[in-house]
Amino acid sequence: MANINIHLLLTGDEIMSGDIIDSNSAMIADHLATLGLRPSKKVTVGDQLSHLIEEMQHLSQQADVLIVNGGLGPTEDDKTAEALAQVLGLPLAEHAVAIQQIEDWCQHHNYPMNDANRKQGILPKDINIIENSNGSAPGFYCEHNHCLMLFTPGVPSELNAMLKLNILPMLNQRFTEIEPHSTKRLQVFGIGESSLQLKLREQIKHWPEGIELGFRAAYPQVEVKLTAQSKPAEKQIDSLTQTIKKLLSSHVIGEDGTQLPELLVQLLAKERQSITTVESCTGGLIASKITSVAGSSSIFGAGFVTYSNEMKTAMVGVSEKTLVDNGAVSEPVVIEMAKGALAKSGSDWAIAVSGVAGPSGGTKDKPVGTVWVAWGNKETIKTVKLFLPFPRQRFQEYVASAGLDLIRRELLGVSETPYYFSKK
Known part of the structure; x- marks a missing residue:
């Protein structure tokens, strides 16, 4: 793994109260793993402005990259932009690029733009915009305390697209020492996570060095993930994948995200x-x-x-x-x-x-x-x-x-x- 210190800040009262389950941090981690990166810290806070300001300031002092998720929406409890403005000591103002993106989104969906939508374009003055190809709320980014701060929407489909299309290329360009890792994913049905691990460890006596084995239970399927953490390991990951397919036989329903x-x-x-x-x-x-x-x-x-x-x-x-x-x-x-x-x-x-x-x-x-x-x-x-x-x-x-x-x-x-x- 590249030695880049990445922190996550998840926001929202609905996460703190348990009304929704935080799956976005797992999504972010999955995307980062394709670059050989891994978050070292995750913090979750509610929608209190003072807590948002405190954590943005504190985490940006510790991290090379801080990814903030949530709070970009049109309602009064979406306070991420306001918190960042206070952290940076900048005024809030209508951002021309952001407003244009929101107007385009409303027009495309035949939806009249209102004051709530316009709020999503009121951002810290002259902030850098990240395009949201799947929603109305633009993302944005800045430098603070020698930390790259990236602000992303909480809607999973919007976050997923922004990570793939914008943020990963940005990180890849910024950190030249990143070596993207080869990853293989197998979708398995009918065998539990513990039984899978036991079966693979018992049957594969000589596990290739530099290939990490991971499991993720996405009930009722289980994902088996292999990550090659070095160039020599990349040469072995395909043959190891085929070995596992043979061992698990018909319980493997496919690769990648097959459902x-x-x-x-x-x-x-x-x-x-x-x-x-x-x-x-x-x-x-x-x-x-x-x-x-x-x-x-x-x-x-x-x-x-x-x-x-x-x-x-x-x-x-x-x-x-x-x-x-x-x-x-x-x-x-x-x-x-x-x-x-x-x-x-x-x-x-x-x-x-x-x-x-x-x-x-x-x-x-x-x-x-x-x-x-x-x-x-x-x-x-x-x-x-x-x-x-x-x-x-x-x-x-x-x-x-x-x-x-x-x-x-x-x-x-x-x-x-x-x-x-x-x-x-």
């Missing part, structure tokens, strides 16, 4: 096939994941949320006798759900789920966390009983992703048994 829903839509579109969903315990989450992907209309025409027994019968034709004899959470019921959804929708593939999401409703035979999954086509319906004793939302998220993963495996012709299959 299960996007991958499944791509696979189905490639085969010109369609899918339907019929859901009880997940309440439509599987369909939601599929339709969150642009272009999913080409592979998804209908989904069914059959939460009650009556709707299982009315919507997809599950036999009342099957329900009485076996209960809603059973193999015969999910098979009939899948077959009924295929018949009603005319789709090529179906996923059906019925389970006990909890926290109540479980029995000795079917405790909370029990779920039956059926998946397949008109020729073959496969089933599995899983036991996932997780909190309700976590349970639903995992079941939905498991359903997508099982269809992925069918489309790819994978016969290997998933690690997450339960014997219970």
Whole structure:
């Protein structure tokens, strides 16, 4: 890692109160890592002007680079520009370049510019502007206490674009000693972080020197990250990536930022096939994941949320006798759900789920966390009983992703048994 001292200052009462979770610092760190840089300190403060001034002054005295995130918006509690003006001893004034960017943004979105928008262009006099390609609030930067201070928006999509398009090139140009590091990322589903680490450390006896292994749980997927920290290590990172892919086999769903829903839509579109969903315990989450992907209309025409027994019968034709004899959470019921959804929708593939999401409703035979999954086509319906004793939302998220993963495996012709299959 290059010896450049980088601090982060995250702002906002909503972060301090826990109303939102700070994911922006992780995003910043990820981007910096591509240059071989790593923040050495992170401070979070609310929207109190005195605290902002104090931390900007203090951190700029310690750091080579200070990245301030948040507080650039149009509301009264967005005080970052005002705080910086006091730190620099400069007046606030309308900044012509910033105002022009805001006007262009409003015009592009057919949105009348108002006083709140104009506030985003009132900045410390003659400050340097960073273009915001995804939003209305310009970023800005300055030098203070021999520290490069960079001010970024709190909206994640805006921050992401600004880091990639503006800030990383700026840092790369300023610090000539930076040596960008090669990074490989693998997206894994069905194996937990601790099991992954244990498996890799046990199976790879001679870990290449200079390659750092990292994990990030972005539930329900886990990201495996390899970072080459030297030129010799860069020559080994590709072969190590292939070794890990071979070890983890079908649990690797892709590289970089690959997500299960996007991958499944791509696979189905490639085969010109369609899918339907019929859901009880997940309440439509599987369909939601599929339709969150642009272009999913080409592979998804209908989904069914059959939460009650009556709707299982009315919507997809599950036999009342099957329900009485076996209960809603059973193999015969999910098979009939899948077959009924295929018949009603005319789709090529179906996923059906019925389970006990909890926290109540479980029995000795079917405790909370029990779920039956059926998946397949008109020729073959496969089933599995899983036991996932997780909190309700976590349970639903995992079941939905498991359903997508099982269809992925069918489309790819994978016969290997998933690690997450339960014997219970």
